[in-house]
Amino acid sequence: MVGMTASEKITPKQFHDADGVDDWRVLYWGAHAFFRADSFAQGASFVAGIAELVADTRHDPDVDLRREGVAVKLITRDIRELSVHDVELARAISALASRLGLRADASQLQVVQVAVASVPSADVLPFWQAALGYVRPGERHLADPLRRGSSVFLQDEMPEDRPRRGRMHVDVAVPHDQVHARIAAMLAAGGRMADDSEAPEWWTLADAENHGVDITTWWGRESVRLEEEREP
CATH class of the missing domain: 3.30.1360.20 (Transcriptional coactivator/pterin dehydratase)
Known part of the structure; x- marks a missing residue:
């Protein structure tokens, strides 16, 4: 280059x-x-x-x-x-x-990540780190030290006034040129499109029991990063 x-x-x-x-x-x-x-x-x-x-x-x-x-x-x-x-x-x-x-x-090709959401006051990261034997490469990320298993992302975006129940979903990163085929397969298998407002960075689909999966690619991520870097 x-x-x-x-x-x-x-x-x-x-x-x-x-x-x-x-x-x-x-x-x-x-x-x-x-x-x-x-x-x-x-x-x-x-x-x-x-x-x-x-x-x-x-x-x-x-x-x-x-x-x-x-x-x-x-x-x-x-x-x-x-x-x-x-x-x-x-x-x-x-x-x-x-x-x-x-x-x-x-x-x-794909990369799978588990996302665990909780209220901001709940410090659940040490529990998941101990349970999995993972290392902590980032503030809210846990990773297999040998990079074999799925990583875990701890989200603290649940409002305090929301009913206190745990929330988990799976993130699946797929090649950008195969994302629509993956989404079509999930819809054909009984899923529904729960939220596409963040597309093309990710699409949220759900199964019949409302368990969520975020299908993501690198599309959209670069523009978000560059906008954040430009902010004063």
Whole structure:
């Protein structure tokens, strides 16, 4: 990316506008790809090749090897978002996958997060941290220290005068080019559109028992961040 240093932060749109990253999709703060393999051994060879690519960079991706293939997540850890370096590494990993005969399959990509809402005075975060054995990377976020399980987001947006009952919902981040197909599948499976006022950042759907799921993509998130940064 012309005129930018490798460690410089970029937006999801800048990542997707770059050449050579068609295999990848931004979900929340990282870029994800899944490469199908014909065998576990083929996938293992791919993982070994990725290790060689990053051996001298100290920019290690998260890699998950299964018999179906290999999932890879890229993020620049010191800024907890994407940088130019992630674009360069995405291109190199995709080229390696092509040479080894693995095939990208974006339909397998998603990130799941559990959101727990409570009144502002209820400090429930220590309970959930103890129950899950998670770490606390942010003020209201809990995460698996090895990044295996779903993260947990603690919301304190319930008004004090609301009836005291717990509220939970699931956030599902999907590729931006597959979100409408996912929504259509949920509606066809008996769900209803509960709220689309925040679209395209997220859509809230509910099942027959009114359990909510927020389907989200990176669409809309960049503009919200930039507006907040411009505020005095």
